[in-house]
Amino acid sequence: xxxxxxxxxxxAVVEFHSFYFRLILLLSALFFGWIGDIFLLGSNPSKTNFxxxxxxxLIGHILYLIIIFHMYDFxxxxxxxxxxxxxxxxxxxxxxxxxxNLPKGILGKLIAIYAVILCISSCxxxxxxxxxxxxxxxxxxxxxxxxxxxxxxxxxxxxxxAISDSVLCFxxxxxxxxxxxxxxxxxxxxxxxxxxxxxxxx
Numbered sequence: 458x459x460x461x462x463x464x465x466x467x468x469a470v471v472e473f474h475s476f477y478f479r480l481i482l483l484l485s486a487l488f489f490g491w492i493g494d495i496f497l498l499g500s501n502p503s504k505t506n507f508x509x510x511x512x513x514x515l516i517g518h519i520l521y522l523i524i525i526f527h528m529y530d531f532x533x534x535x536x537x538x539x540x541x542x543x544x545x546x547x548x549x550x551x552x553x554x555x556x557x558n559l560p561k562g563i564l565g566k567l568i569a570i571y572a573v574i575l576c577i578s579s580c581x582x583x584x585x586x587x588x589x590x591x592x593x594x595x596x597x598x599x600x601x602x603x604x605x606x607x608x609x610x611x612x613x614x615x616x617x618x619a620i621s622d623s624v625l626c627f628x629x630x631x632x633x634x635x636x637x638x639x640x641x642x643x644x645x646x647x648x649x650x651x652x653x654x655x656x657x658x659x
Contacts, residue, residue, distance in 0.1 A: 469490055479527065482520050483656050489517035490649060507629070515571045521652060523577055525611065528659050529585055537588040546580045552625050558630045568626060575622060579615030582608050607655050614651030621645040
Protein backbone atom coordinates (compact mmCIF):
# COMPACT_ATOMS: atom_id res chain seq x y z
CA UNK A 458 0.00 0.00 0.00
CA UNK A 459 2.78 2.56 0.73
CA UNK A 460 4.28 1.71 -2.68
CA UNK A 461 0.92 2.38 -4.36
CA UNK A 462 0.65 5.71 -2.52
CA UNK A 463 4.15 6.68 -3.69
CA UNK A 464 3.26 5.75 -7.27
CA UNK A 465 0.16 7.96 -7.13
CA UNK A 466 2.24 10.90 -5.89
CA UNK A 467 4.82 10.46 -8.67
CA UNK A 468 2.09 10.24 -11.32
CA ALA A 469 0.49 13.40 -9.98
CA VAL A 470 3.76 15.32 -10.01
CA VAL A 471 4.68 14.22 -13.54
CA GLU A 472 1.32 14.18 -15.32
CA PHE A 473 -1.35 16.20 -13.58
CA HIS A 474 -1.90 19.89 -13.02
CA SER A 475 -5.40 20.33 -11.53
CA PHE A 476 -5.30 16.99 -9.75
CA TYR A 477 -4.52 18.12 -6.21
CA PHE A 478 -8.02 17.93 -4.70
CA ARG A 479 -8.42 14.36 -5.93
CA LEU A 480 -4.80 13.58 -5.04
CA ILE A 481 -5.33 14.50 -1.39
CA LEU A 482 -8.55 12.50 -1.18
CA LEU A 483 -7.03 9.52 -3.01
CA LEU A 484 -3.94 9.40 -0.81
CA SER A 485 -6.16 9.74 2.26
CA ALA A 486 -8.34 6.84 1.06
CA LEU A 487 -5.26 4.69 0.45
CA PHE A 488 -3.85 5.68 3.84
CA PHE A 489 -7.03 4.72 5.70
CA GLY A 490 -7.10 1.44 3.78
CA TRP A 491 -3.51 0.80 4.83
CA ILE A 492 -4.37 1.42 8.49
CA GLY A 493 -7.37 -0.88 8.09
CA ASP A 494 -5.00 -3.55 6.74
CA ILE A 495 -2.85 -3.27 9.85
CA PHE A 496 -5.80 -3.85 12.19
CA LEU A 497 -7.00 -6.84 10.16
CA LEU A 498 -3.60 -8.54 9.96
CA GLY A 499 -3.54 -12.18 11.03
CA SER A 500 -5.85 -15.10 10.45
CA ASN A 501 -8.06 -14.27 13.44
CA PRO A 502 -8.06 -10.55 14.43
CA SER A 503 -9.68 -9.59 17.72
CA LYS A 504 -13.16 -8.08 17.74
CA THR A 505 -11.73 -4.68 18.71
CA ASN A 506 -9.21 -4.72 15.87
CA PHE A 507 -11.88 -5.92 13.43
CA UNK A 508 -14.13 -2.98 14.35
CA UNK A 509 -11.23 -0.54 13.97
CA UNK A 510 -10.31 -2.07 10.61
CA UNK A 511 -13.89 -1.77 9.32
CA UNK A 512 -14.10 1.86 10.50
CA UNK A 513 -10.89 2.82 8.68
CA UNK A 514 -12.00 1.05 5.50
CA LEU A 515 -15.39 2.76 5.78
CA ILE A 516 -13.72 6.18 5.92
CA GLY A 517 -11.56 5.24 2.93
CA HIS A 518 -14.57 4.24 0.85
CA ILE A 519 -16.45 7.42 1.74
CA LEU A 520 -13.44 9.34 0.40
CA TYR A 521 -13.53 7.24 -2.79
CA LEU A 522 -17.21 8.12 -3.18
CA ILE A 523 -16.48 11.83 -2.79
CA ILE A 524 -13.87 11.55 -5.56
CA ILE A 525 -16.23 9.65 -7.86
CA PHE A 526 -19.12 12.06 -7.36
CA HIS A 527 -16.69 14.93 -7.97
CA MET A 528 -15.47 13.41 -11.26
CA TYR A 529 -18.59 11.97 -12.86
CA ASP A 530 -20.96 13.86 -15.11
CA PHE A 531 -24.45 12.70 -14.11
CA UNK A 532 -26.29 14.78 -16.71
CA UNK A 533 -26.59 11.70 -18.95
CA UNK A 534 -27.91 9.38 -16.23
CA UNK A 535 -31.36 7.98 -17.03
CA UNK A 536 -34.01 6.88 -14.54
CA UNK A 537 -34.87 3.33 -15.66
CA UNK A 538 -31.34 1.81 -15.62
CA UNK A 539 -30.66 3.57 -12.33
CA UNK A 540 -33.71 2.07 -10.60
CA UNK A 541 -33.06 -1.44 -11.96
CA UNK A 542 -29.36 -1.46 -11.04
CA UNK A 543 -29.95 -0.02 -7.56
CA UNK A 544 -32.63 -2.63 -6.86
CA UNK A 545 -30.30 -5.43 -8.01
CA UNK A 546 -27.55 -4.13 -5.76
CA UNK A 547 -29.93 -3.90 -2.79
CA UNK A 548 -31.06 -7.49 -3.34
CA UNK A 549 -27.44 -8.61 -3.65
CA UNK A 550 -26.44 -6.84 -0.43
CA UNK A 551 -29.42 -8.34 1.41
CA UNK A 552 -28.59 -11.87 0.21
CA UNK A 553 -24.91 -11.59 1.12
CA UNK A 554 -25.61 -10.15 4.58
CA UNK A 555 -28.33 -12.71 5.29
CA UNK A 556 -25.89 -15.56 4.53
CA UNK A 557 -22.90 -14.03 6.32
CA ASN A 558 -23.97 -14.94 9.87
CA LEU A 559 -23.08 -11.45 11.09
CA PRO A 560 -22.65 -10.78 14.82
CA LYS A 561 -25.38 -8.89 16.63
CA GLY A 562 -24.98 -5.41 18.04
CA ILE A 563 -22.85 -2.53 16.86
CA LEU A 564 -20.41 -4.69 14.89
CA GLY A 565 -23.16 -6.24 12.76
CA LYS A 566 -24.70 -2.82 12.07
CA LEU A 567 -21.29 -1.37 11.22
CA ILE A 568 -20.61 -4.16 8.73
CA ALA A 569 -24.04 -3.66 7.13
CA ILE A 570 -23.37 0.08 6.72
CA TYR A 571 -19.94 -0.66 5.30
CA ALA A 572 -21.44 -3.14 2.80
CA VAL A 573 -23.85 -0.50 1.51
CA ILE A 574 -21.13 2.16 1.16
CA LEU A 575 -18.82 -0.39 -0.45
CA CYS A 576 -21.32 -1.23 -3.19
CA ILE A 577 -22.26 2.36 -3.98
CA SER A 578 -19.03 3.10 -5.88
CA SER A 579 -19.42 0.20 -8.34
CA CYS A 580 -23.18 0.84 -8.49
CA UNK A 581 -22.66 4.49 -9.46
CA UNK A 582 -20.12 3.49 -12.11
CA UNK A 583 -22.47 0.87 -13.56
CA UNK A 584 -25.40 3.32 -13.57
CA UNK A 585 -23.30 5.89 -15.44
CA UNK A 586 -22.05 3.27 -17.90
CA UNK A 587 -25.48 1.81 -18.72
CA UNK A 588 -26.99 5.28 -18.99
CA UNK A 589 -24.38 6.13 -21.61
CA UNK A 590 -25.47 3.21 -23.77
CA UNK A 591 -29.13 4.11 -23.23
CA UNK A 592 -28.82 7.63 -24.64
CA UNK A 593 -29.12 8.48 -28.32
CA UNK A 594 -26.14 8.01 -30.69
CA UNK A 595 -26.13 11.75 -31.39
CA UNK A 596 -25.42 12.51 -27.72
CA UNK A 597 -22.88 9.69 -27.48
CA UNK A 598 -20.76 11.43 -30.10
CA UNK A 599 -20.25 14.35 -27.72
CA UNK A 600 -18.87 12.14 -24.94
CA UNK A 601 -15.18 11.32 -24.92
CA UNK A 602 -14.83 7.57 -25.61
CA UNK A 603 -11.88 7.31 -23.22
CA UNK A 604 -14.23 8.27 -20.38
CA UNK A 605 -16.05 4.95 -20.87
CA UNK A 606 -12.78 3.08 -20.31
CA UNK A 607 -12.17 5.08 -17.13
CA UNK A 608 -15.65 4.30 -15.83
CA UNK A 609 -15.16 0.58 -16.58
CA UNK A 610 -11.88 0.60 -14.65
CA UNK A 611 -13.55 2.24 -11.64
CA UNK A 612 -16.50 -0.14 -11.87
CA UNK A 613 -14.29 -3.22 -11.71
CA UNK A 614 -12.26 -1.63 -8.91
CA UNK A 615 -15.39 -1.19 -6.83
CA UNK A 616 -16.72 -4.63 -7.79
CA UNK A 617 -13.49 -6.40 -6.83
CA UNK A 618 -13.49 -4.55 -3.52
CA ALA A 619 -17.01 -5.83 -2.85
CA ILE A 620 -15.94 -9.39 -3.73
CA SER A 621 -12.83 -9.18 -1.56
CA ASP A 622 -14.66 -7.91 1.51
CA SER A 623 -17.60 -10.28 1.01
CA VAL A 624 -15.23 -13.25 1.08
CA LEU A 625 -13.39 -11.75 4.07
CA CYS A 626 -16.67 -11.29 5.93
CA PHE A 627 -17.73 -14.86 5.15
CA UNK A 628 -14.50 -16.51 6.33
CA UNK A 629 -14.37 -14.31 9.43
CA UNK A 630 -17.83 -15.21 10.70
CA UNK A 631 -18.25 -18.65 9.13
CA UNK A 632 -15.33 -20.83 8.06
CA UNK A 633 -12.38 -20.62 5.74
CA UNK A 634 -12.23 -22.52 2.48
CA UNK A 635 -9.43 -23.47 0.12
CA UNK A 636 -7.50 -20.46 -1.23
CA UNK A 637 -9.85 -18.04 0.59
CA UNK A 638 -6.97 -15.88 1.89
CA UNK A 639 -5.43 -15.76 -1.60
CA UNK A 640 -8.74 -14.69 -3.12
CA UNK A 641 -9.17 -11.94 -0.53
CA UNK A 642 -5.68 -10.50 -1.04
CA UNK A 643 -5.60 -10.72 -4.85
CA UNK A 644 -9.00 -9.09 -5.31
CA UNK A 645 -8.19 -6.46 -2.67
CA UNK A 646 -4.83 -5.46 -4.19
CA UNK A 647 -6.27 -5.38 -7.71
CA UNK A 648 -9.27 -3.36 -6.47
CA UNK A 649 -7.08 -0.70 -4.86
CA UNK A 650 -4.91 -0.56 -7.98
CA UNK A 651 -7.87 -0.16 -10.36
CA UNK A 652 -9.53 2.52 -8.22
CA UNK A 653 -6.27 4.47 -7.98
CA UNK A 654 -5.63 4.01 -11.73
CA UNK A 655 -9.14 5.09 -12.71
CA UNK A 656 -8.85 8.23 -10.61
CA UNK A 657 -5.32 9.09 -11.76
CA UNK A 658 -6.08 8.85 -15.49
CA UNK A 659 -9.35 10.83 -15.25
